[in-house]
Amino acid sequence: MSPSLQPSLPTSTLLDNRHHVETPEGIDLLLRPAGVIPRALAFTLDLLIRGALLLVLGLLLSLLGNLGSGLLLIVLFLVNWWYMVLFEVLNQGRSPGKQMLGLRVVHDDGTPISWGASLLRNLLRFVDMLPFAYCLGLISSLAHPAFKRLGDIAAGTLVVYREQAEPRPNLPDAEPERPPMRLDLQEQRAILAFAERAGSLSQARREELAGLLAEPLQVLPEQAEARLNGIARGLLGAS
Amino acid sequence: MRLTEASVTIRPRSAWEALDLGTLLARRHAPLLMASWALLTLPLFGLLSLLLWQHPSWALFLFWWLKPLYERLPLHILSHALFGDTPGLKASLRALPRLLRPQLLASLTWRRFSPTRSFDLPVLQLEGLSGKARGQRLIVLGQRDGSAATWLTVVGVHIESALTLGLLALLYLLIPQQLQIDLDWKQLIAPNDGEGLWLEHLSNLLYALVLVVWEPIYVACGFTLYLNRRTALEAWDIELVFRRLRQRLTGVAYALLLGCGLLLSQLPQSAMAAESRQCPVPRLDSFGPNAERLLNQPLTSQAANQAITHLLDQPPFSHRETVTEWRFGEETPDKPKSEDDAKAFIELLEAFAKLVKLWDSLDTIALIFEVLLWSGLLLIVALLLWRYREWLQTFAGRLNLPRRHREEAPTQLFGLEVAPETLPADVASSVEALWDSQPREALGLLYRALLSRLLHEFRLPLKSSHTEGEVLQLIQGLEQDALSQFSSVLTRHWQNLAYGHRLPPAKLKPALCDGWRRLFPREEARP
Structure with a gap:
């Protein structure tokens, strides 16, 4: 890797999977839309859970004869049409499958999903399923820059990765010192990283x-690492 | 490889995010990737199908088996495109023979079924490792993201089959209905004389077409997964920033040197500005824009800051208003519910057990449920009606037929009072009483009473412009013989009396009064 003095490409053409959403207060929210593969896995998990639920309830309710089959029909309706909606609205945009994969559904602007949007995106599953096994949804998802299926496009929703709390990192021991030059935010972060x-x-x-x-x-290459660690300590401040 | 020229944002990502980045990368270069893939695979597919025309399954199997070979082409394109050096279609196809050679046999035999194929390919093709070195490298790389690569392959298999079946289903939906009925499915599914082979080759072709779309994404996802792993292992993102930082700092040093040189060359002229007031250069190491500056002049930075803040606090920059409104007080905090919940749940379980015991009385329960469901439905309908009552009032009125507005019944006809309250309670008796002394008034009263009854009981639309003859015609329209006969007799004698001044014969009195009583019998019950 030879050192390069050539200017880098402007940042706007750099490909990234993050979406910037600017709030009216001027704060940049970073959303990370989730692609086809984790979403397909989450859907499979949800499908399995629903299948197991229906199987157990079906066995229990079959003890009750006609009443049971009537109740089963109601349960079938609820599980088919309301499972996703109820979980998404009442559980911060996470159905059990999405919860396990670390996903959640939000509006395009990052706000929590509402009843209307959730109903719409889940009703339109039946369009995404056409003509067989979510073909339209797959194609739409692969072709959309934010991996939206048709229901997501219609409802203005986004499936994103949840922000997970990360453990506090350990810095190597070093004497804290002030950086000898002005560092912008990105450079400070790089030294910390x-x-x-x-x-x-x-x-x-x-x-x-x-x-x-x-x-x-202005140090020898052998001492540069210790120096950088010291600067990182200094940037971190008292801890 | 120059990291500063990378066309993607380099930072450590989670494995799933790396796959997403791969999808985006394939999307950006989709035309080139798909065209090159199609140019490579579709002729080969055609060749295989022609050679094995009698064995479509074998043709498909061979085509599928050779997939690792085709995947080297998109990886070649992507690895160049990543650093801004996107090869053309011709150049990439020309590079293909060179790409195919290394480890051809291993890729097609024992590594064919490796679930992390797309993740391993860059090690082989871009790093050129083989044998033991390759194995060790794969162990290091696969420490973290190997499972994502496996999931990529597993989901990929399903996506391929879903898209192929979807295309088949679409084709089936497009077959006209009559043709569908006439199709001999048995013949197509189990052809005896090679008639239905074209159908199998068609579905094979669909698979080849699906691969044109999916395989570039698959390869790109594996590639970005590999990149992500190396970014994490070798801290590419840190290197990138460090390089930029070094460039900036050394660049600043050069600029300082240059500036000093210029200053020195112009030294004699600096004496001209000797008496200018000293203004200290702000320290480089100040505490950002909020530090106090410009302290040696009347308007210091702090004063300017205050003035600006004060100005921004006034209209038109800020708009303030005070709103006073009533609100509900704080809601009472929820009571602890866990015990209640548990109790309720146990009760529910007991109720359920009872329900199972009451095997015979299930019909009653079903009935209760039915009643509940129906009442629920009615309730919802009522709620809907109530919710949209204003809408209904506004718009349902327009849907109705034009409302029949009743014409106000006239109170006078031919100069006679016909309002019911002006009549005596018992018309027939009054007429009998009046007949001998004042026959004109008696007959007038009877005729008036008849008109009044016609207006208010038979709802005959009489107007003051009607003549007596027209009234008679209207009565005949009612098709009540007794009434029309009575009316015609009464009208004739009334006209004789009113216009001809000829008194009615005396025998008419009982006939008319009886006729009246017969026609309007409730008269008798009233007094």
Whole structure:
């Protein structure tokens, strides 16, 4: 990897799976729409859960004769049409399958999903299913930049990855120090990430990375890593 | 490989997100990927089908078995396109023979069924590793995202079959109905003399077409999964920022050197500005824009800041209003419910057990349910009606037929009072009493009473412009013989009296009065 002095591409053409949503207050929300594969797995899980539920209820209700079959029809209706809607609206956009895959449904602007949108997107499953086994939904999902199926497009909803709380990273021990130059946010983050991810990088790679900044930091390449760790400590502040 | 030229945002992602990025990458280069895939596979598919025309399943199987070979082409294109160097269609096809050679046999035999095929391919093709080195590399790479690669293959198999079956179903839906009835399915499904082979080849072709769409995505997803793993292992994102930082800092150093050189070359002229007031250059290491600056002049940064804040606080920049409204007080906090819930659940279970015991009385329960359901339905309908009552009032009125507005019954006809309240209670008796002394008034009263009855009981639309003859015609329209006969007799004698001043014969009195009593018998019950 030779050092490059060529200007990088403008950020707008860079491909990313994150969507920026700007709130009226000027805050950028980062949404990460989920693609076909996790969604297909979540749907399969939901399908299995519903199947098991219907099987158990069917066996129980078959003890009750005609009343049972009547009740079973009602349950069938509820499970078929309301399972997704109720879970999505009442459980923060997560059906059990989505919960297991770490997904949730929100509106396009990141707000929690409403009754109308949830009903619409789940009613339109029957369009997505055409002509067989969710073909239209698959094609729409693969072709849409935010992986929306037709129901999502109609209802203005988005299936996104939930933000998971991450464990607090451990920084290597070093004497905290102030950075000798002005650093913008991205650069501060990179230095912090360098210290945080030290455990997952090999020794040689760490030295190579730190060596990149040895010249601007005015230290020998061997000492650059310790220096960077110190700067990271300083950026993190007292902890 | 220059990371700064990468056309995707490099950062460590979760495995699922890496797959999504692959979908986006394939989408961006879709025309090239799909065209090259189609140019490579469709002729081969045609060749295989022609060679094995009698054995369509074998043709499909062979075509399917060779899939790892075709996948090398999209990976070649993607790996170049990632760093902004997208090859053309011709160039990528020309590179194909070189791509196919390495580890051809292994890819087609014991690695054919590897579930992480798309994830492993970059190691073989881009890193050029083989043998033991490849195995070790795969172990390192597969430590975290191997399961996602497996799921990619598993879901991919299902997507392929779903899309193929979907295309078949679509074709079937497009067959006209009559043709559908005439089709001999048995013949098509189990052809005895090769007649239905074309159908199997058609469905094979559908599979080949589906692969044109799906395989580039599959390869791209495996590729981005590989990239993501290397990004995490080698901290590509950090390297990228560090390189930029170094470029910025060393670039600044060069600029400083250059600036110093320029300054030194123009040193003699600097004496001209010797008496200018000293203004300290702000420190580079200040605390951002909020630090106090410009302290040696009348308008300091703080004063300016305050003035700006003050100005922004006034209209038109800020708009304030005070709204006073009534609200409900704080709702009472919910009582702890868990015990109640548990109790209720146990009760529910007991009730359910009882329900099972009451095997014979199930009909009653079913009846109760029926009643409940029906009453629920009625309730919903009533609620709907109530909810939309205003709409119904507004629009349902328009749907109705034009309302029949009753014409106000006239109170006078031919100068006679015909309102029912002006008549005596017992008309016939009054007429009998009046007949001998004042026959004109008696007959007038009777005629008046008749008109009044016609107006208010028979709802005859009489107008003051009607003549007596027209009234008679209207009465005949009612088709009541007794009434019309009575009316015609009465009218004739009334006309004789009113216009001809000829008194009615005396024997008419009982006839008319009896006729009246017969026609309107309730008269008798009234007094």
